[in-house]
Amino acid sequence: MKPRAAVSWSGGKDSYLALHRSRSSYDIVALITMFDEGGARSRSHGLRPQILEAQADRLGLTICTGRGSWATYEDGYLQALADARALDISHVIFGDIMYDSNREFPERVCAASGLVAVEPLWGESTDRLYREFVDTGADARIVTVRESVLDASWLGRRLTLSLLPELQAAGADPCGELGEYHTVVVDAPAFSRPIDLLPLDRVSHGGCWALDFAISEHTTSGSNAASV
Numbered sequence: 001m002k003p004r005a006a007v008s009w010s011g012g013k014d015s016y017l018a019l020h021r022s023r024s025s026y027d028i029v030a031l032i033t034m035f036d037e038g039g040a041r042s043r044s045h046g047l048r049p050q051i052l053e054a055q056a057d058r059l060g061l062t063i064c065t066g067r068g069s070w071a072t073y074e075d076g077y078l079q080a081l082a083d084a085r086a087l088d089i090s091h092v093i094f095g096d097i098m099y100d101s102n103r104e105f106p107e108r109v110c111a112a113s114g115l116v117a118v119e120p121l122w123g124e125s126t127d128r129l130y131r132e133f134v135d136t137g138a139d140a141r142i143v144t145v146r147e148s149v150l151d152a153s154w155l156g157r158r159l160t161l162s163l164l165p166e167l168q169a170a171g172a173d174p175c176g177e178l179g180e181y182h183t184v185v186v187d188a189p190a191f192s193r194p195i196d197l198l199p200l201d202r203v204s205h206g207g208c209w210a211l212d213f214a215i216s217e218h219t220t221s222g223s224n225a226a227s228v
Helices: 013-022 049-059 073-085 100-112 126-135 164-169
Strands: 004-008 027-035 062-067 091-093 116-118 139-146 181-187 197-205 208-215
Touching: 004 013, 013 091, 013 126, 013 181, 027 049, 027 073, 049 062, 049 208, 062 073, 073 100, 100 116, 126 164
Parallel strands: 004 027, 004 091, 027 062, 091 116
Antiparallel strands: 139 181, 139 208, 197 208
16 A cells, blocks of 8 residues: 655646656645745745645645744644544645755654655655656746846747756756746646636736736636646
């Protein structure tokens, strides 16, 4: 019997690839996502709750959420872990790739919760991971870019193999490991159906451009993911 696990879920490419790689070894039953204090936006990618809920629905998974400021993030995450542990999980899968500081947090909070942190992407080439994500057949769109590296014209673009050399030529790490960009997954082989997105606005804040969007009310099981 496979160990039961949850995935620490940003809604973007790295968390999806971590889930994709882990499905053969773990019985994945839940996603874990942190939101701001009011629950209006996800802490990592600034996504509306409806987006994360739609992803969980299409994956057939429970979503466990926490809330907090950056100062209270750990307390909120520990509460989300407690909710996930109530589902009899023993492991939590993360999509971290590099930097010891990124790995320290998962290991600390999981140990405090009696859980095991799993890092299936850790230490691998970001070029290779980008290509592997594209090869899964998933559809991820760029929703945030750092202005010093990428301008607002990148928002809404799909991650493809042809986009990779453009990212690198612009000075971005293939997986955005210095915060050059973030993504949202709108369709994937693991999804029961795509998510149709309705673009709302482009916002500049804190040195970044972000694309705000909601789920289209006209989403149907036979529709294709909308260009954002």
